[in-house]
Amino acid sequence: SxxxxxxxxxxxxxxxxxxxxxxxxxxxxxxxxxxxxxxxxxxxxxxxxxxxxxxxxxxxxxxxxxxxxxxxxxxxxxxxxxxxxxxxxxxxxxxxxxxxxxxxxxxxxxxxxxxxxxxxxxxxxxxxxxxxxxxxxxxxxxxxxxxxxxxxxxxxxxxxxxxxxxxxxxxxxxxxxxxxxxxxxxxxxxxxxxxxxxxxxxxxxxxxxxxxxxxxxxxKPLTRPHTKATLPDWTKFRSNYTNPTPIADQGYTTWSQHLICQLKDTEQHVQLSEANPAVDNHLLHLWEARHSLVRRWRRQKHNRQLKIRIAALTQQAAEYAAQLADSNWVDRCNTAARQMSSRSTWRLFRALTDPTQTRTETQKHLQRAIHTFNGDTAKLADALRDKYLYTDQDSRGPAYSYAGSRPQSGPSQNETRDSPRQGQGNCETSRQPTRTGLRAAARILQCHLDGRYVSPSGLEDGSRHIHTQTRQTSQH
Missing domain, CATH: 3.60.10.10 (Endonuclease/exonuclease/phosphatase)
Structure with a gap:
């Protein structure tokens, strides 16, 4: 728990x-x-x-x-x-x-x-x-x-x-x-x-x-726990690494395993936590001073001076908290300006542009669809595949034919090689949908479960990636 x-x-x-x-x-x-x-x-x-x-x-x-x-x-x-x-x-x-x-x-x-x-x-x-x-x-x-x-x-x-x-x-x-x-x-x-x-x-x-x-x-767990970050000490690794045997003599597999084992000896594991700014000591002092005055006032409720001092401390703490919030936001913007190639910076930009289309919100939509669906995740994947992916073979035959081939009594060499791939191309792709395609299909399913209207353009945008990858896989 x-x-x-x-x-x-x-x-x-x-x-x-x-x-x-x-x-x-x-x-x-x-x-x-x-x-x-x-x-x-x-x-x-x-x-x-x-x-x-x-x-x-x-x-x-x-x-x-x-x-x-x-x-x-x-x-x-x-x-x-x-x-x-x-x-x-x-x-x-x-x-x-x-x-x-x-x-x-x-x-x-x-x-x-x-x-x-x-x-x-x-x-x-x-x-x-x-x-x-x-x-x-x-x-x-x-x-x-x-x-x-x-x-x-x-x-x-x-x-x-x-x-x-x-x-x-x-x-x-x-x-x-x-x-x-x-x-x-x-x-x-x-x-x-x-x-x-x-x-x-x-x-x-x-x-x-x-x-x-x-x-x-x-x-029971309601959210994913914070992971541990692995930080290798490269300076210590370079100084301690010794392997006099040449790679050609011991083989690449043995050499890489020995390299990884020595690298793990220098690694340090750090438990990650929520990224929260440190609380200012002056603000903590204001809260503690107000708390102390409130305890005194409860024993002397007719003391007007204590009540005035409590109100003044409350106003001062609130104004100082607003200043700290503005300062923390300015520091966050300055950090993003200095690290434009950072992943966290672009996540911040995407969240500011459209908060409903962030990676976290997409995962929440998928989790809601999984809990709303009457069945396990395997049945949900099958339902999405049957509804939004093309799994049947085209009744009109192959999409192309060979030109210039001479008639033979039996199947040609190209037909023998391509017939199994041609019959299994779309089906194998449908059985193994990509993560992006499944996510788009899950979003469409969530709209149907919620009773919301899905526009044809939204359906086309959501399934374009699925059909594109299906077409590319079947061609290869």
Whole structure:
């Protein structure tokens, strides 16, 4: 199993560039980037760097990291509150998917019940892991409130009926009150079909009155692990390499094996990680100073000077985070300008030109098609071959004939040589489609599965490479 981290936060508006930069730099403090960031009250058209945003309205959204393949889920349910749900696909089709539901319910909405929404989400998840997070605003003594309202009582009964597990710790309030209101826990997290889940309150607000909450679970691998880079020490290899026997005497195979063995002795393996910029020490100091003042203010909520200092530190940290984000982007552009032949530079250019046609997005489209298809990968390849590749022999006969050949009693030498190749050319090419052709065909299949319209020009562009290589192989 692999650890997967999910964050939830009521940001109280996410349009300000300073708040986005503040959150983006805060995410770099984690050992690995969180898989999902669930936001409540983000506003319209929320964006987060390195994350794909799934949003239906301005009250809730789900941000999924680019390393994970996610598909939005339509529950076909119209509610007066806000919700968003996605399914994160695993690497292997036989492994269970991870379903995440984000809910926001305003405290002003009367007679709220989540029974229909939770039932539909459980029906979609079936036996797969399900996580329900959100700001429910449902007071109940079970999660730290001193009073109980109808909404909270119904939610507690619903969680007990459906067998949901609550992971929120009432001893660690998720919302900071004021001088006339207590600290409360409106932000809850429920899980289903998950054996291991660890909930943690970071106590970091980033200018909001809600804390950022982190939940770590363990599931089957949902993303490819980072590989190890092999770095040979060429100076050490040249100084240690000794092979007095000439190549002609020992043979090329023996010489190459001896060469590779000595090269491996000088290699160093380095574990790769996510390319994140280092967090500035001054920004960390501002966050720590604000955190310390907030702890003091919780014991002295009538101290207005502390509240003013907290607001000033929050504004200063947000502005400094925006400056750091701009500086990191300028450094990235300068690095790309100095390394125009680098692979990462051209990947950046392709992502800026069309983010939907990058290599990562193409792999995600293919992974979605594999999980949507009713069958294994071998059956999917056969279905793509039968639908988009020409596997039957042309009934009109060969495409060419020999000129000037003399009639003979039996088949000519050329006909004897070419007949097996002519009958097997297209078939062998169809059985072994190229990676580019299969990728194009998978994209067309995904359009059919999603019910989208595929234009004739798009179909022609997607299959031109397949027919071209088939024609070239059959001619050879």
């Amino acid at each position: 692999a650890p997967v981290q999910i964050l939830q936060w009521n940001c109280r508006g996410f349009k300000a560039r300073t708040k986005r930069a503040d959150l983006r730099l805060f995410l770099t403090t984690f050992p690995s980037p969180p898989a999902v960031v669930a936001l409540q009250e983000p506003g319209d058209a929320a964006t987060l760097t390195n994350y794909s945003v799934y949003q239906q309205d301005a009250q809730s959204c789900l941000c999924v990291h680019k390393n994970y393949t996610a598909s939005p889920v339509d529950l076909d349910y119209k509610a007066i509150f806000s919700y968003a749900m996605v399914t994160i696909l695993p690497l292997r089709k036989q492994d269970p998917s991870l379903h995440v539901l984000n809910v926001y319910s305003s405290p002003k909405l009367p007679n709220i019940t989540f029974a229909d929404l939770f039932s539909r989400a459980l029906k979609v998840a079936n036996r797969d892991p399900l996580i329900i997070v959100g700001d429910f605003n449902a007071p109940s003594p079970l999660w730290g409130y001193i009073r109980e309202e109808k909404r909270g009582r119904k939610l507690a009964e619903l969680a007990s009926t459906l067998g949901l597990t609550l992971h929120t710790d009432p001893a660690q309030p998720t919302r900071i009150g004021n001088s006339v209101a207590r600290d409360t826990c409106p932000d809850l997290i429920f899980t289903k079909n998950i054996r291991y889940a660890e909930w943690h309150n970071t106590e970091e607000t980033l200018g909001s009155d809600h804390c950022i909450l982190a939940t770590t679970i363990r599931t």
